[in-house]
Amino acid sequence: MIGNGDNMNFSYELKHVCAQTGARYGVLHTPHGDVETPMFMPVGTLATVKYLSPEELLGAGSGVILSNTYHLWLRPGPNVIATMGGLHRFMNYPGPILTDSGGFQVFSLSEKRKITEEGVEFRSHLNGDRLFLSPEKSIELQNAFGADIIMSFDECPAYPSTYEYMKQSVERTLRWAKRGQDAHQNPNQALFGIVQGGDYEGLRSLSAQSLAEMDFPGYSIGGTSVGEDKPTMYRMIDYSVRYLPTNKPRYLMGVGSIDAILEGVARGIDMFDCVLPTRIARHGALMTSQGRVNIRDAQYEMDERPIDPECDCETCKHYSRAYLRHLYKCEEGFGKRLLSLHNIRFLIRLTEQIRQAIQEDRFGDFHADLVRRYGFDQPGSRGF
RNA sequence: GGAGGGGUAGCGAAGUGGCCAAACGCAGAUGACUGUAAAUCAUUUCCCAUCGGGUUCGGCGGUUCAAAUCCGUCCCCCUCCA
Numbered sequence: 001m002i003g004n005g006d007n008m009n010f011s012y013e014l015k016h017v018c019a020q021t022g023a024r025y026g027v028l029h030t031p032h033g034d035v036e037t038p039m040f041m042p043v044g045t046l047a048t049v050k051y052l053s054p055e056e057l058l059g060a061g062s063g064v065i066l067s068n069t070y071h072l073w074l075r076p077g078p079n080v081i082a083t084m085g086g087l088h089r090f091m092n093y094p095g096p097i098l099t100d101s102g103g104f105q106v107f108s109l110s111e112k113r114k115i116t117e118e119g120v121e122f123r124s125h126l127n128g129d130r131l132f133l134s135p136e137k138s139i140e141l142q143n144a145f146g147a148d149i150i151m152s153f154d155e156c157p158a159y160p161s162t163y164e165y166m167k168q169s170v171e172r173t174l175r176w177a178k179r180g181q182d183a184h185q186n187p188n189q190a191l192f193g194i195v196q197g198g199d200y201e202g203l204r205s206l207s208a209q210s211l212a213e214m215d216f217p218g219y220s221i222g223g224t225s226v227g228e229d230k231p232t233m234y235r236m237i238d239y240s241v242r243y244l245p246t247n248k249p250r251y252l253m254g255v256g257s258i259d260a261i262l263e264g265v266a267r268g269i270d271m272f273d274c275v276l277p278t279r280i281a282r283h284g285a286l287m288t289s290q291g292r293v294n295i296r297d298a299q300y301e302m303d304e305r306p307i308d309p310e311c312d313c314e315t316c317k318h319y320s321r322a323y324l325r326h327l328y329k330c331e332e333g334f335g336k337r338l339l340s341l342h343n344i345r346f347l348i349r350l351t352e353q354i355r356q357a358i359q360e361d362r363f364g365d366f367h368a369d370l371v372r373r374y375g376f377d378q379p380g381s382r383g384f
Numbered sequence: 385g386g387a388g389g390g391g392u393a394g395c396g397a398a399g400u401g402g403c404c405a406a407a408c409g410c411a412g413a414u415g416a417c418u419g420u421a422a423a424u425c426a427u428u429u430c431c432c433a434u435c436g437g438g439u440u441c442g443g444c445g446g447u448u449c450a451a452a453u454c455c456g457u458c459c460c461c462c463u464c465c466a
Contacts, residue, residue, distance in 0.1 A: 041420080043420065044420095046418050046420085050420080050423095050428045051423095066419075068419085068420080071420085071421090087446060090387090098419095100419050101419090103419080104419045104420095105419090105421090108419090108420090108421095109420095109421055124423045126421080151419080156419075220419080222419065224418085224419090225418045225419080226418090251419090252419090253418095253419035254418055254419035255418060255419085256418055257418060260418075273418095273419060274418050274419080274420095275417090275418065275419085276418045277418095278416070278420085279417060279418085279420065279422065279424085280397090280416085280417055280418095282422080282423060282424085283416085283417065283422085283423080283424070283425090285415095285416085285417075294414080294416095295414075296413090296414090297413085297414075298412085298413070298414095332424090333423080336423065348450095
């Protein structure tokens, strides 16, 4: 069996734990290079981070980027990607790539689905085709795509779910993880197990401990950012992390708001991914050191300042809010590109600062400063 | 000069006696977006205001319990004929 915790082509090196907090600084060694953690991974569902070129992503300091098994399965299909030399060559991204298993799509975009022990039957969102995804099928697809890091096929249950439902779901997802592990054959791909269990500590610990016993090269925390409030999410993270081995990376799936990244890092999370920065950028919302900026707002009509005076991204170096607002209102693609680039760079730079702070044993102070700056501790704050 | 059509909120456009402060689209304003079915979604745009009230449908004058809707008249626009 290949793809277990001793995978020779992939490893995690824990370099330093912040003396103030449980935050970890580490390095992920992958077949496509080493990347430092904690890190933020931009999402490129369809083998493209919408509007951004790989060159721009790398310029913004990207390490790992994501793509999606379900979407690539439907288009262009595994044969095309495999024939074209795998995902890296196909999309011309030289760095590490991670693919999600498709589990999330099955549970997020198909209301009529049938879950059985074997897998999930559901409908294509494109044409209604009857589809069937199983742990083995997901691995087979991900093997064909060739990402450096791949995910177990899991169920991402709704929040809230009853304890009874969550229990049987968690147990089945564990069995699926084992099946995926058995099916996985590519030594250049690290298969992560995914912790589920909602906000039930007993189920989170069952999930995490069982996965840890299976010895994966990394562990994902799933089932978060599905409608629960922030304190609940943080509790879910606590319930999961405390049962995971310290010598393997922890990936908090689908989390990318500033406050949640900070809280995750404080709890020992190493990897984050999220569509948030790119999606809200396309919709005109920017993450800045001063707080959130909606570039469409009339107050920026003649504002010659950059989005964020503290930002070093190409957008902030060269373009005014007034121009970006103009592009946004005219629905110009160039505007979406510039705004996406800024938000991506903002989060990546945030993680650079986080890594620095951890290495200097001051992440607690760094975190507290940002909480104060953004008012995350103020009543009514939703974070962002 | 003759015949016909038309003037509705920032623009376009429904409505042709009461359920109309007036559909809908655009434009404007504000907010949202968390393992991407997302260039999407929500709210809002006559005036004052919390309920609620006050002024609107080219102008003026009528009919009616009630008019954007019916009548008279005036102004303006478009098409065709001379």
